[in-house]
Amino acid sequence: MKITKDLYQGSLALLTDFYQLTMAYAYWKAGKGEEEAVFNLFFRKHPFQGGFTVAAGLEYVVDYCRNFHFEKKDIEYLAGMKAPDGSPQFEKGFLDYLENLRFSCDIDAVEEGTVVFPNAPILRVKGPLIQCQLLETPLLNILNFQTLIATKAARITLAAKGEPVLEFGLRRAQGIDGALAASRAAYIGGCTSTSNVMAGKLFGIPVSGTHAHSWIMSFESELEAFEAYADAFPDQCVFLVDTYDTLQGIKNAIKVGEILRSKGKEMVGIRIDSGDLAYFSNQAREMLDGAGFPNAKIVASNDLDEYIIASLKSQEASINVWGVGTKLVTAFDQPALGAVYKLSAIRTEEGEWQPKIKVSQQTLKINIPGIHNVRRYYSQGKAVADMIFLEDQEVNPRGTVIIDPLDPTRRKRIMPAFYQGEDLLKPIFKDGKVIYSCPPIEKIRQRTKDQLGSFDKTHKRLVNPHIYPVGLEENLHHLRMDLVLKAKKFEDENE
Amino acid sequence: MKITKDLYQGSLALLTDFYQLTMAYAYWKAGKGEEEAVFNLFFRKHPFQGGFTVAAGLEYVVDYCRNFHFEKKDIEYLAGMKAPDGSPQFEKGFLDYLENLRFSCDIDAVEEGTVVFPNAPILRVKGPLIQCQLLETPLLNILNFQTLIATKAARITLAAKGEPVLEFGLRRAQGIDGALAASRAAYIGGCTSTSNVMAGKLFGIPVSGTHAHSWIMSFESELEAFEAYADAFPDQCVFLVDTYDTLQGIKNAIKVGEILRSKGKEMVGIRIDSGDLAYFSNQAREMLDGAGFPNAKIVASNDLDEYIIASLKSQEASINVWGVGTKLVTAFDQPALGAVYKLSAIRTEEGEWQPKIKVSQQTLKINIPGIHNVRRYYSQGKAVADMIFLEDQEVNPRGTVIIDPLDPTRRKRIMPAFYQGEDLLKPIFKDGKVIYSCPPIEKIRQRTKDQLGSFDKTHKRLVNPHIYPVGLEENLHHLRMDLVLKAKKFEDENE
Incomplete structure (x- = not known):
């Protein structure tokens, strides 16, 4: 190459x-x-x-x-x-x-x-x-x-103790190659995937991503938006639940999860991108388990770095997958x-x-x-x-x-x-x-x-x-x- | 373009x-x-x-x-x-x-x-x-x-109160375009020039630079190194004086300045890249003035940003030109x-x-x-x-x-x-x-x-x-x- x-x-x-x-x-x-x-x-x-x-x-x-x-x-x-x-x-x-x-x-x-x-x-x-x-x-x-x-990626993945760390820093990275080279180095350091499709193509790194708040907002209701997403990606649904109200979002995700299941499909999980991640992840875990989705993953994001991940871990937050962006690709603290x-x-x-x-x-x-x-x-x-x-x-x-x-x-x-x-x-x-x-x-x-x-x-x-x-x-x-x-x-x- | x-x-x-x-x-x-x-x-x-x-x-x-x-x-x-x-x-x-x-x-x-x-x-x-x-x-x-x-460049140039600010952050910038785009933006924000030759070529920005410590070290003595540099660039000599001992370096710069003058040339100035910039710039000013070089500029560098420049200004440091790198091109504090x-x-x-x-x-x-x-x-x-x-x-x-x-x-x-x-x-x-x-x-x-x-x-x-x-x-x-x-x-x- x-x-x-x-x-x-x-x-x-x-x-x-x-x-x-x-x-x-x-x-x-x-x-x-x-x-x-x-x-x-x-x-x-x-x-x-x-x-x-x-x-x-x-x-x-x-x-x-x-x-x-x-x-x-x-x-x-x-x-x-x-x-x-x-x-x-x-x-x-x-x-x-x-x-x-x-x-x-x-x-x-x-x-x-x-x-x-x-x-x-x-x-x-x-x-x-x-x-x-x-x-x-x-x-x-x-x-x-x-x-x-x-090095930053290695620290973050060590803090995540073996759980997947998704890198999605492109939008805040320092320039075009600042993003591409960062995605490459983050993968080398231990991240699981990048959101940067061009980095995926250039370097052969796995890419991942689901949807944004704008997806939800472009529909008349959150439920409708989740349903439309499930139509397109029945095997890959990670629903972003915090566009309007996080707890209501989790309920809506469960509803669509049940629809998927009735078609023989399983939702992958949900993502929480704001608010108190310890509180909402534990609420989400309880609600998902209670509704019969113990395998649904909880993805968390929002200015995460190794220190916040370690803190969430010590608080026993129910997070399975960590999305990191700005703090990783700019090595924010140094x-x-x-x-x-x-x-x-x-x-x-x-x-x-x-x-x-x-x-x-x-x-x-x-x-x-x-x-x-x-x-x-x-x-x-x-x-x-x-x-x-x-x-x-x-x-x-x-x-x-x-x-x-x-x-x-x-x-x-x-x-x-x-x-x-x-x-x-x-x-x-x-x-x-x-x-x-x-x-x-x-x-x-x-x-x-x-x-x-x-x-x-x-x-x-x-x-x-x-x-x-x-x-x-x-x-x-x-x-x-x-x-x-x-x-x-x-x-x-x-x- | x-x-x-x-x-x-x-x-x-x-x-x-x-x-x-x-x-x-x-x-x-x-x-x-x-x-x-x-x-x-x-x-x-x-x-x-x-x-x-x-x-x-x-x-x-x-x-x-x-x-x-x-x-x-x-x-x-x-x-x-x-x-x-x-x-x-x-x-x-x-x-x-x-x-x-x-x-x-x-x-x-x-x-x-x-x-x-x-x-x-x-x-x-x-x-x-x-x-x-x-x-x-x-x-x-x-x-x-x-x-x-x-924005960072504007803050730094405001702190320099109209004195030239040279950007030379390429070596610490975040990736290749992290450097190029930074040089462009730094110039837009008010910097006077960049060290990045490719940015100069791509964007039509003035480029500047003189020599490094390695230039001095590659000769048997500092004096010899200054003389050789003066041979190559008789009109553009900014001597880096802190490779071995800053005060001795200033003396050597003055010696070569006198040789240049005997040939009808003027040294442009000196650069100080380490140590206490307030102290050494004032020492240098006194020595240069005393030796008949009141127009020789004093360039300072070494992890400068708007706060350090403002502090040096308030200490009445005798600095005329400011070299900034890492802190500018990475927007270090944010x-x-x-x-x-x-x-x-x-x-x-x-x-x-x-x-x-x-x-x-x-x-x-x-x-x-x-x-x-x-x-x-x-x-x-x-x-x-x-x-x-x-x-x-x-x-x-x-x-x-x-x-x-x-x-x-x-x-x-x-x-x-x-x-x-x-x-x-x-x-x-x-x-x-x-x-x-x-x-x-x-x-x-x-x-x-x-x-x-x-x-x-x-x-x-x-x-x-x-x-x-x-x-x-x-x-x-x-x-x-x-x-x-x-x-x-x-x-x-x-x-």
């Missing part, structure tokens, strides 16, 4: 920040454009004050990179840009360079549906500086958003993930990789230098720790220590002999060629489930979760400390 | 909720599909607890409707959908109906850049029930988001507008328009029945009140009263003779044909400015704004009351 090709015509090479192009130009002018660099994409904090994050968006990334090129009209647009003095912004030689540019990077990334943690790379790009820079913005755009939504993309190494003219550090007044913002992978250790099927390590250094098989990048007093001893290790960054592109086959979305969704299953439930608590250990392998920790201190000394010399 | 055509291939007819299709099918089965209906699109509360909202997105809507049709592959997808018993979800006759469907509605809407208020329609669709239904979701998706972002689309009238078989009401346990959710327009009254160029009125009823030229839809004790006397009135809903489509020419984006942006200028500043206060009067014209108020009471009585009869 070619997602962006299906969605967007032609090239998306200009879907980047202008400063990537000005930097690319300046690199080109300085003769540095083909210098090789390594950039890591990672986030610094779990969203929603949670204890885990679910990676998503890689298939979009693969598609984006595979189709990466500047088209004639992109070049024409850039050729028309002017510097303040009226001269062309970019020299022709540079535009020719862009027109002939072919994607040639290596990309390693965690697979979609992988549970990931702060500071550990979820994607790594190795390649010519100019290409690495141009890719920064689109890769962040794609992975930031889809990872955010997959609508951006804030992942970043940082240079971590440059290859010198002599061919040596030189690790790079960015010091900051905020310790949180000091990057991790070098070329890393992330190894997850399992003990009896349960994830116990993630170790960020330098890819070109052997990890001591007799044991090592991982050190929290923000607090060097937090350490954990790793005895590889007792654990199973799995390296999370998998090769996706090699020299610009895809060497990874994106799995079908059902498999990705299953991976999310399996991955979440491998973590202790205390890490998945919605509020105040238990922190999962992630640390730098000793050698990497020392490299980083040395470089930070060197950089600080370097500054002193300048003062 | 064809926005969605440029962005998306083919038809977007499936970009809708599945329940619109099930309802369409059921209308078709019930022989009601061609019944004429009127739907209003409106929101119930200003976003961000503000006092105004700026409408945006109409050009997308025009493009969407103009290209509205089901393609063969859409029909094939729908034909492949199965009911629970394995039979096709939709009959072939209905699919033929969809395949032959041509957009034939009337649409009236407020122009982009119009300041709008709760409960008053910002768009009205009149046409066959099925088409009205299918359009609900995409129109909400488009207008909800762009209106939200234009990432969805929540506009709705409600049936307000149906034409009976006799050809009479019958106003429709939806009662609700929440008074806020009772709709406004009938076919309306919105008239804005001005006194000496200042907007004084908006009146929602029935389009087919003459407003008493000797005077009327407008009544708050939520609180009938809040009323305002309107004396048309003393005011200039302007009807805000303009004809956009007539019988499915566009009769409106979308203005260039510069004109839309200017309209926002002019419109905001026509409101008293107390309505534009960021916090706890003065409420602008919007009410139902007397006749409409009475119609609504009668229908609500009738609906409530109707319910009583059922109990």
Whole structure:
């Protein structure tokens, strides 16, 4: 499947920040454009004050990179840009360079549906500086958003404790692809279906939906509206009961349920979209059971999120199916993930990789230098720790220590002999060629489930979760400390 | 310009909720599909607890409707959908109906850049029930988001008090179009430029940007990096000074500024992206002034929004240009507008328009029945009140009263003779044909400015704004009351 090709015509090479192009130009002018660099994409904090994050968006990334090129009209647009003095912004030689540019990077990334943690790379790009820079913005755009939504969906489906969660956020989503990509990520995170028919078609996601208040209002009475709906969909009736009066609506649904039954059909259930969902769902359950419809489902919707679902559960509301929209597809309580993309190494003219550090007044913002992978250790099927390590250094098989990048007093001893290790960054592109086959979305969704299953439930608590250990392998920790201190000394010399 | 055509291939007819299709099918089965209906699109509360909202997105809507049709592959997808018993979800006759469907509605809407208020329609669709239904979701998706972002941008630019606001949210935006549409709406709302080159190309918005921390890190020293950048862009140097140490960075910028000056060039300024912006901007101003660069601009960025900008202004920070990203393009503190689309009238078989009401346990959710327009009254160029009125009823030229839809004790006397009135809903489509020419984006942006200028500043206060009067014209108020009471009585009869 070619997602962006299906969605967007032609090239998306200009879907980047202008400063990537000005930097690319300046690199080109300085003769540095083909210098090789390594950039890591990672986030610094779990969203929603949670204890885990679910990676998503890689298939979009693969598609984006595979189709990466500047088209004639992109070049024409850039050729028309002017510097303040009226001269062309970019020299022709540079535009020719862009027109002939072919994607040639290596990309390693965690697979979609992988549970990931702060500071550990979820994607790594190795390649010519100019290409690495141009890719920064689109890769962040794609992975930031889809990872955010997959995580939100996982939290919501965890709160629903295995009951179906229907996503219907299209009308409040942030733009057209804000909706499509959200539906995809929500499914990966655990939702059961989407209302977005185009997402269903593009991504092969189950779609679902019944009717709206306007259906009811377009008839002379609610009863008449339910009957007409039952005529069209005798096997799929979920009656929306709150257009005029919820309790009366439930009675009308039961009436039509009885008519259906007299024809050998069963209504599926009812939906409540307003009012006190705990109260009305329990009333509905009682009325439906009393009328001989114990199997009729009760669907609830109305600004639901993981917290309200958990609260309704704790109140023993009689809800079987959860409809979520706005709060999920916009990640309402934290609508951006804030992942970043940082240079971590440059290859010198002599061919040596030189690790790079960015010091900051905020310790949180000091990057991790070098070329890393992330190894997850399992003990009896349960994830116990993630170790960020330098890819070109052997990890001591007799044991090592991982050190929290923000607090060097937090350490954990790793005895590889007792654990199973799995390296999370998998090769996706090699020299610009895809060497990874994106799995079908059902498999990705299953991976999310399996991955979440491998973590202790205390890490998945919605509020105040238990922190999962992630640390730098000793050698990497020392490299980083040395470089930070060197950089600080370097500054002193300048003062 | 064809926005969605440029962005998306083919038809977007499936970009809708599945329940619109099930309802369409059921209308078709019930022989009601061609019944004429009127739907209003409106929101119930200003976003961000503000006092105004700026409408945006109409050009997308025009493009969407103009290209509205089901393609063969859409029909094939729908034909492949199965009911629970394995039979096709939709009959072939209905699919033929969809395949032959041509957009034939009337649409009236407020122009982009119009300041709008709760409960008053910002768009009205009149046409066959099925088409009205299918359009609900995409129109909400488009207008909800762009209106939200234009409003956020207007708030931020108001806080910046005329100083340039650069939008660079692409990397944290919600999806690809979440970024593109946001850049467009942000420009309409008052931003000066975007970092998103593709938005620049598609919408003709100015783009801007200089360099990132990675530029600095890719050189042996900051000074060397600044010099190389100055070589490439001698007229456009805004040096990012906080990669290692902000004060040292400012010194290095000044050094390179002096080199530039020796070549007859001037640096444009510096950018600070971390740390205490009030402190460092004032330090920078002093250093730049002291070194003979009083015209060098200070650009600030780092999670800015209207509140932080207002706070920095009140602290007399020496910032001249404001860079905003995440908080703007995701409307971080309220990432969805929540506009709705409600049936307000149906034409009976006799050809009479019958106003429709939806009662609700929440008074806020009772709709406004009938076919309306919105008239804005001005006194000496200042907007004084908006009146929602029935389009087919003459407003008493000797005077009327407008009544708050939520609180009938809040009323305002309107004396048309003393005011200039302007009807805000303009004809956009007539019988499915566009009769409106979308203005260039510069004109839309200017309209926002002019419109905001026509409101008293107390309505534009960021916090706890003065409420602008919007009410139902007397006749409409009475119609609504009668229908609500009738609906409530109707319910009583059922109990």
